Structures are given as structure tokens and as C-alpha cells.
Amino acid sequence: MFKHVLRIVIALIFIASGFVKAVDVVGFSFKMEEYFSPSVFNIPFMEKQALFLAIIMVVLELVLGFLLLIKSRLKMTLSLLIALCVFFAFLTFYSAYFNVVTDCGCFGDALKFTPWQSFWKDIILLIGLIILWILYRNHFNDIDERTAFKKYFSAFxxxxxxxxxxxxxxxxxxxxxxxxxIGTDLNAEKAKIEKDPSEYKTFYSLKNAKTNEVLAVNQDDYVNDKKYWEEGSPWKIEEGKTSSKIVKQGYESEISKFKPESPEGMDLTAEILKAPKAVLIFSYHPENIDPVLLARTEAKVKAIKGALILGISTNANTFKAINNAMMDGTAIKTIARSNPFVLTLQNGKIIDKRSAKDYLKY
Structure with missing residues (x-):
């Protein structure tokens, strides 16, 4: 009984993990780009393959989870799942230890994990899979039952x-x-963030010149204890090692990063959120954009009467027929899943969002 329950639970975890990533596989590919970036594994040539690799990873999770659920090809399924878990455990440990990717994207945007939570989740799954291997090792050569239900269920x-x-x-x-x-009120979200902000403190890395002891001391303790800074103190601040750490988690929302600016650096957020209607075209990779598609989208948006029209990208010269604005590329990717992408706001509330291709058909 135990092994059947364990098998079903682990299978459902992999299916759930694969499904939420499959729903937004483009978003998962953005997460893979982070791992390929120079600041993490420094293999930027792989960034162009991120979407293809994301699809492969998602299909693997879903197919292997499904095979485990219906107890099919157990030896191959468990072997590949163990290998997958070891791979993910390495990634999440690297992310956690070096603090380079703050969210592994294990469950997409549906459920957020810290890097250490992701690592321990992978370790627990790995242990569970090894237990299943031991419990089912005598059934590896059993013939799979090819029932009609399994066939139709697999096809579906x-x-x-x-x-x-x-x-x-x-x-x-x-x-x-x-x-x-759709339906999110950006003004309401901004108000929640302002009402319950996260709090950060500066931490100094101090080294004792006499004992070589190293301490991490927050800004308040440093100021309040004169032994760290009085004349003749052996404690010295190590250059380049000062850090900022969160000490109180406030209201979390990606909308805190919604800060479009004019090419001259003027914050346009308030103007956009107060507009009775705002239609925004986003591009996170303006260098790869289809110029014909962009021109057609600009023309259609520009024809809208009584609306604030803006093109928002990482380049101040992306848009030719409408006003340009700029925003961080990562922040744009949290909004847009296609390049270009159209977002429509009404008094700061999202009423429509779609790829430029779908927008032109709409």
C-alpha cells in the first residue's frame, strides 16, 4: 500500500510541476535564459535555444510523471526521474549557494520557492524516487497491461x-x-506595496586586523557599538563586501517593477495608471522584432482615439510611429510572453492583453 501511495504522490508532483510550466513554457524559457546568462553559467550561446530546451524539460516531466502514475516502464521511468532530480538539485543548490537565481521556476508563477526551498524539495523527491526504485525493483520486468483505458487516457x-x-x-x-x-488593478497593487513595503538593512563585512575574525554586522549595530568604529579599533570594513539584506518581507508583487520611463528618464508610471485608457506595446527583444509586424501594430494602436499610446522596450528608438518609453527587459518579460505584445489598461486596470499577432486579428 505504501509504495502505491508514494508512487502516485510523486507522479502527481511531477505532473503538476510539468503542467504549470507547460501552461507558460515561454516564461519557463526566460528562467532558463537566466541560468545561461554570463552572471550564472556564462553560456550565452545557449540562450537562443532556451525555448526548445524548456519544451524538452516540460515534456520530460509530464511524460515521466504520467508513466509513473500508470506504472508503465518503471525501470526506465524511475531512472530518468532520478537523473532529472539530480540535475535539478544541482541547479537549485548552485542558485541557493551563490544566490544567482532567486526563483528556479519549478512550479512556474503558480507557486514560488526560495532557492533553498527548491533544493530541499528536490532532495526529498530524490529520496522518494530511490525508495520507489528499491520497492519496485522486483517488478521491473513485469509486462505492462495495455488496457483500453490506458490507451485512451494516454492519448487524451x-x-x-x-x-x-x-x-x-x-x-x-x-x-x-x-x-x-486580466482584471488586475495596478493602482490597487501599488497601494498595497506602499502600505506594506519590504524592509532592508545594510550589512558590513568587518575584519579584525589582530585576530583576522570576520563578522557581518548590520548598519544599526555598527552605529550603536563604538568598538567597531572608534579610533584605534581593530575592526575594519572590507571593501566591496557590503550587502543589503531583507529583514522584513512586505507585500510581494511583480507590479513593483512596473516603472516605464521616457528616453529622458522621466517616470511615466503615474501618467499611465491615471489615464482613462492606455494602450501599451511591449518589446523585450527589440533587436529581434519583426519590423512589418511592429509597423502594423503601431498603425492600429495609433488609430485609437482618446487613449494614451506608448511603445515600451529596452531601446529608446524601437518604435517609429508612437512615443517611446523604456523599462527593464526582465520586468517587461513578466508582462509580455510575445515580442511584440499589447497591453490595454483602463484607469490602471488590465482589461486586455495579447500578442501583437492576436491583437491585429482582434
Whole structure:
């Protein structure tokens, strides 16, 4: 009984993890780009393959989780799942230890984990899989039952997977787990962030010149204890090692990063959120944008009467027919899943969002 329950639980975890990533496989590819970036593994040539690799990882999780659920090809399934868990455990440990990727994207935007939480989740899954290997090792050569139910269930699961992944790539995610979902009031979210902000403190790395002891001391303790700074003190601040750490977690929302600026550096956030209607075209990779598609989108948006029209990208010269604004590329990726992308606001509330291709058809 125990081994069946354990198998089903672990299978459902992998299916759930794969499904939320499949829903927004483009978003998962952005997370993979972070790992390939110069600040992490420094293999930037792999960034162009991020979407393809993201699809492969998602399909692996879903297929292997499904095979484990229906108890099919157990030796191969458990072997590959163990290998997958070891791989993810390495990534999450690296992220946690070096603090380079703050969210592994294990469950997409549906459920956030800190790097250490992600690492221990992978370790627990790995232990569970090893236990399953031991418990089922005498059944590896059993013949799989090819029942009609399994065939139809497998076909349905496969078609669902293909549909969900394809829809998320060509349109918008079937289920939107992001902070920028339709119906979100950006003004209300901004107010919540201001009412309950996160608090940070500066920490100094101090080294004792006599004993070589090293301490991390926060700004308040440093000021209040004169032994650290009085004349003749052996404690010296180590250059380049001062850090800022969160001491109180406030209201979390990606909307805190919504800060479009004019090319001259003027903050346009308030103007956008107060506008009765604002139509914004986003581009996170302006260098890769289809110029014909962009021109058609600009023309359609520009024809809208009585609306604030802006093109927001990482380049001040991306848009030719409408006013340009700039925003951080990572922040744009939390909003847009296609390049370009159109977002419509009404008094700061999201009423429509879609890829430029879908917007032109709408």
C-alpha cells in the first residue's frame, strides 16, 4: 500500500510541476535564459535555444510523471526521474549557494520557492524516487497491461499537453498565474506595496586586523557599538563586501517593477495608471522584432482615439510611429510572453492583453 501511495504522490508532483510550466513554457524559457546568462553559467550561446530546451524539460516531466502514475516502464521511468532530480538539485543548490537565481521556476508563477526551498524539495523527491526504485525493483520486468483505458487516457493526456504548450507559445497561457492577469488593478497593487513595503538593512563585512575574525554586522549595530568604529579599533570594513539584506518581507508583487520611463528618464508610471485608457506595446527583444509586424501594430494602436499610446522596450528608438518609453527587459518579460505584445489598461486596470499577432486579428 505504501509504495502505491508514494508512487502516485510523486507522479502527481511531477505532473503538476510539468503542467504549470507547460501552461507558460515561454516564461519557463526566460528562467532558463537566466541560468545561461554570463552572471550564472556564462553560456550565452545557449540562450537562443532556451525555448526548445524548456519544451524538452516540460515534456520530460509530464511524460515521466504520467508513466509513473500508470506504472508503465518503471525501470526506465524511475531512472530518468532520478537523473532529472539530480540535475535539478544541482541547479537549485548552485542558485541557493551563490544566490544567482532567486526563483528556479519549478512550479512556474503558480507557486514560488526560495532557492533553498527548491533544493530541499528536490532532495526529498530524490529520496522518494530511490525508495520507489528499491520497492519496485522486483517488478521491473513485469509486462505492462495495455488496457483500453490506458490507451485512451494516454492519448487524451498527450493531446492536452500538446495543446497547452502550443497555445502558451502562440497566444497567451491557458491559465494565467502571473501578477499581470486580466482584471488586475495596478493602482490597487501599488497601494498595497506602499502600505506594506519590504524592509532592508545594510550589512558590513568587518575584519579584525589582530585576530583576522570576520563578522557581518548590520548598519544599526555598527552605529550603536563604538568598538567597531572608534579610533584605534581593530575592526575594519572590507571593501566591496557590503550587502543589503531583507529583514522584513512586505507585500510581494511583480507590479513593483512596473516603472516605464521616457528616453529622458522621466517616470511615466503615474501618467499611465491615471489615464482613462492606455494602450501599451511591449518589446523585450527589440533587436529581434519583426519590423512589418511592429509597423502594423503601431498603425492600429495609433488609430485609437482618446487613449494614451506608448511603445515600451529596452531601446529608446524601437518604435517609429508612437512615443517611446523604456523599462527593464526582465520586468517587461513578466508582462509580455510575445515580442511584440499589447497591453490595454483602463484607469490602471488590465482589461486586455495579447500578442501583437492576436491583437491585429482582434
Amino acid at each position: 493526456a498527450f493531446m492536452t499537453m500538446v495543446f497547452v504548450i502550443n497555445w502558451g507559445i502562440t497566444h497567451e497561457p491557458v491559465i494565467d498565474f502571473r501578477d499581470y492577469k
